[in-house]
Structure formats: structure tokens, C-alpha cells
Amino acid sequence: MINSRPTLKSTLRAALYLAPLLIITLMFTVWPLINALLMSSYTKYNYYTNQVRALGWANFAYLWHDPTFHLAVRNTLILVLLVMPITVALSLLIALGLNRSERLAGLLRSIYFLPFVTSTVAIGLVWNWIFRLDGGLLNAILEKFGLHAIDWLNDPRYALLVLSMVCIWQGLGVNIILFLAGLNHLDQRYAQVATLDGATAWQRFTNVTWPLLLPMTVLIVINTSVTNFKVFDQVYALFHGSAGPGNADLTMMYYLYQKSYVENQVTIAAASGLILFLFVGSLTLLTYGIYRRLGRWSR
């Protein structure tokens, strides 16, 4: 049946099965994407009446000259470049550890996965308490060691670091699960052969486990990068509805939110969304390109 030649009838039947998901995807993903793309080119536009009186590049020119947008791009790139490698490395390390100890693996897996399923607002409140200047857990620990308390949440020098820490912590859970899935699917015979050849644990990791885990690592790198390019709710919850002290935590998504919902500048918001999309798309292609190259090299 599966190998039978497709006919008009069978194609229509297949389309019918696919229709519910296709319709939802077209309505809620593809159409908004096209709409945002079009909207980014509207320079004289009435959002409410949907009247477009002029098209052009003015929204992109605005972003090109807007120092606030530059700050948002800078902060987002720092966040991604800081959070992504640390999250991936930590997740891999923890997953390797969990893979070894079978006794506590189940419990620890659940604990690490908790941040992923917990509401960001709740997470924000808890971290807010941890980082508080007065009565905060972290400062209490610092003071125990005779160090000065730091106003983590209200000092622009530390605010982005705080956000990065929250993002790293929140991203660990799902990445650990993905790495564990990848590790469980590795053919153990390769490692056994390497052991027979006298390879050390480190050599087994670098020459066997790591290359075999590469496809999963690429997936995790892309997933983590995309997630951190879109950071918004953590900022909102941590900094009491602001972009941090002195805009220290203004991310591209936060900028988009402000333009769209606070300033009613939907066309500029759409243009900034398109740039965000280009950043994410480029990074995905770049990661995939590196993966292809590494794959060829390891062969």
C-alpha cells in the first residue's frame, strides 16, 4: 500500500489527512510571516483601516539610525554568544553525568527539566528574590564570605549577566533531555572497540561520542540560539516590566514589543521582526554549514 503509485485519489486523501495541521500552520505561521514581511515595507500605513499609502525602505532606515535598536541588537548578540555556548557545554556535561549514574538519573532528569515547564513569571519572581540587594539569597551568600553586596538587578553593569544566568538555567532542562536522547541512541559498540584499542575516556569522548553526537549538538545549538534571540518574558518578569536599568537588558524582542504595543509603531516593529528573523536564519544556516563541513572533515 505504502509503495503503491500515487493517484489523484490517494493524493487528495493524503491532503485531507494533512489539512488540519496545514490550515493551522498557514493561518497562524505562514500568513502572519508574509503579513509581517509586507508590513515592514509600509511607510505610510493606517493599521486600523489597513490603508497603505506608500511603500519603501523607511522603516529599515529608521532602524539603521536608531541607537536604541542598535543597543537591542548588541544586547541580544551578547546574550546569545554568552548563553548559547555555556548552556550547550553545561547540558552536555550534565547529560554525560546522568548517563553514567542510573540510580539518580530519573530524579535528576525531572529536576533539571522543571525550569522548562515552569511559568517564566514564577521563575522571574524567584530569581528576583535571589538577586535582590536587601534580603536576596545571592547577596546573603556573598556577605557570608565577607564580600560586598551587589545590586544585581539595578546596576547596569550586572543586569545583563543576571539575565544570562536565568536564561542558562532555564535552557538547561530541555537540552539535557535532548543530549540524553542522543547519548542513548549511540551505538555502544564503537566505544567498546575504542576501549579495546586502548583509548582513554577522553579519547573515547573526543573521537567517538562527540562526533556521533554532532547532529544532536547542531540541533541544540540552533534551538538554544533561536530561544535566546527571542528572550522577552524573562526580561519583563525580572525587571518589573522594564528593559532593565538604563536599558541594559533591552533585547530585540523587547524592542519589538515596545514598538508594537507601547508605541503603536507596527511597521517599525515588523521591520525589526524581519531583522530578527534574518539573524536567526543566518545563524541557523551558518551552524548547519559548519556541521556539514565538520561532518565531511570527520569522514
Added chain:
Amino acid sequence: MKLFRYFLTSLSAILLLGALSACSQPKAATSKRVTITFWHGMTGDHQQALNKMIQDFNQSQSTYKVVGSSEGNFGNVQQKITAAAKSQTLPTMAQTTYTNVPDYVRGNFIVPLNAYVDPAKLNQVVPSLRQSSQYQGKTYAWPFSKSARILFYNRDLLKKNGFRVPRTWGELQRESVQAKAKGLTGLALDQSFTAELNNLAMQAGTPLMTPHPQLTNPRMVAATHVLTDMLKQKTATTAGTDGFGNVKFFKGKTLFYSGSSAALGIMTASTPKGLHWRTAVLPSYRGKSATSIAGNDLVLFKSASQAQRKGAAAFMQFLLTNRETVKWAKATGYLPLTKTALRSRGYRQYLVQNPTAKAAVKSLPIGFQDKTFSGYSTQLNAVNQTVSQLSTLEVTPEKGLAQLQAQLKRTQK
């Protein structure tokens, strides 16, 4: 099969009963009344007070029925209005910030109230609260929930240290320096000090929220320095992620807190035991007194039918009656809206019993509301971002205001 038949019989019986009971409903009471849908952002005690007023209105006549719907907060109401305007599912009326009116007019979904309300009713409103109602010569916004910026002070701390309630910003600065020497903080501000800067700018004669503000004017720069210098000297603090300055103020080591009179209820409810605070009018600057009035208004949407528009206007006017506006003020801490309500015996008695409410009333003659113009939200957001940078002392007022001026110029192009 038997079970299925039993199920069908039961279902038919229920449907039949339902249909019959629907037929037996008295038609007269429901079908005659015109429904006025009303979105607002009130919650908790404020929502209860509003629901009571809606109930009063519905009982006061038999033509209209107002159905209020709380959307959680003002931000949600705003987002819902934007979405509903696009999908053409707007209610009859809504509570909104009057500064949104230019956007609504541009979107062609708001209707002026002139044809539906009695202008004499609006003239009863206190002039400083009425400023927000007009746009392009027409009345679009009906004053509703209004508050003034006031100075809260720790009565015991002032008494103990021999300080007095400051009448000028200069006095406040001097007392704050003396307070710092005693291990106290002079002034607590909210997370953003835009409201205070707005006041000082108005007092300096260089209004902040106008289409073409003179941000690099030396008087504007000097006004900004009043606040940033205090932050630099650590005689004032901003609330940061606490959001509001009352958190710091309630720790008992801060002399003053500049906040909204709308917070009077919350302040009273959350005052720690043993702390006594009072309120005063905000200090003057360069010999001029001015206090910004904030809050929300009511607007009427174009999609409403003629009957709904008339009903909404009747409801708005009902809210301005002495009895209702005083009741509203007593229950919420918002200002009573009309001159007669302010003079009424009931409200005067309330002020005697609640002296902390007096400062906001005293601020009314010097009160001002920002001018509404197209691009207000963009400008306010830009100002807020500059204030955020100023509050962390990352930029000097000279640099920050010059950058803001350049940014606004670029936006207006």
C-alpha cells in the same frame, strides 16, 4: 441499544424543557433595554466600586443596561481595543488614556461626544481635569479616573529630626542632604521618575510632553539636574525592580516619597505598624507650582448604534453626578471630578476623616495634563528610556537630553 434509546429520550426531554422555559421568559424587561458594553481596567476594590455604580445606573432608568467587563489592567484594555478595532469587534465604550485619542481618530473608530452629551455637564468638571477631553476642537474623552502626583512624608521622621514639609525643591534638596548625614534617605522615587521630571519641566517653563520640547534649553537641563544630582549624592533613590518607591519609604528611613494619589488606598492598607505618614502638595520650582494629573478617561466607539451612543453618554453623565463622583473618590482614592462634588458636604466630611486625601485636592488648581498629540506614545517611551539611563547615572542630563532631542527629531521626520 436500550441505553442509547434512554439517552436519546433524556436528551429530547432536556431540550424540550429548555425551549419551553426560554419561551416562558418575560420578554418585556430584556428586549427593551439597549445594552452598553464597557471595557475597563479596574480590579479589586476599584472594580467593586465601579460595578456598584454600573448597578446604580442600571437601576436608575429602564432604557439602557451597562455591562462592564474588567480586562485586568490598563495595558490589557489598550491591547484589546487595538485588536478589536482591527477585527471590528469594539464595545460601545471603554476606559482608556486620553493620549490614545489621536491614534483612535486616525484609525477612524472613535466618535466625538459633542452630539450626545450636555456641554454644561462637562463644564462642571474641574478645569485641570477637563483639559484632556478635547482633541482638534471636539470632545472625545470623558474624565473618569484621575489622580495627582503628591508628596508623601514620614511624619515621625520629620518631627524627630526637626525637618519640615518642603515647599520648594531647594528645601527638599537641603533637607535630604541633612538627612543623609543622619543615615537617612531624603527622597524615594518610583522605578521611573518621568512624572517628577515632567513636573519640574513644566515648572521650569519648558514642558516635556509637547510635540516640540526644548530639551536642550538650559532651564530644562537645570530642572533635570535637580533629580539626577540627588541621585548622584545618594540623597534620593529610585525604586528599581521594586517598581514603586513606597517599598523603600515604608522601611522607615526615608523622609519623602513622590507618588500618585491613586495609591492612597494601597499605601493605607500596606503601612507598617508604627509608621505614620501624611501627604503634601509637591514642592514648587523656580517660584512656580505645577502638578501633573494622570489617569484615564472614557471614550465612545463609532461602531456603537445611535441608541448605544446615547446610552453611553447617559452613563458618562451619570458618573459625573455629585453622588456618584464622590462615591467613586471615596472608594478608590481617585479625585472627585466636579467643582460641586469637591465642595459637597459629604466630600468635605470625608477629607476631615481622611486628611491624606487633601494634598491631591489642593493640587487641582495647579494641576496640568499633558497635551495630547499624534506620536505621544512614541515620545513618552523615548523619554522613559532616557529617564532610565539618567536614573542609573550612565549619562549626564546634558548628554541624555541632547540624545533625546536628536531622537525625537528623527522620529518626527
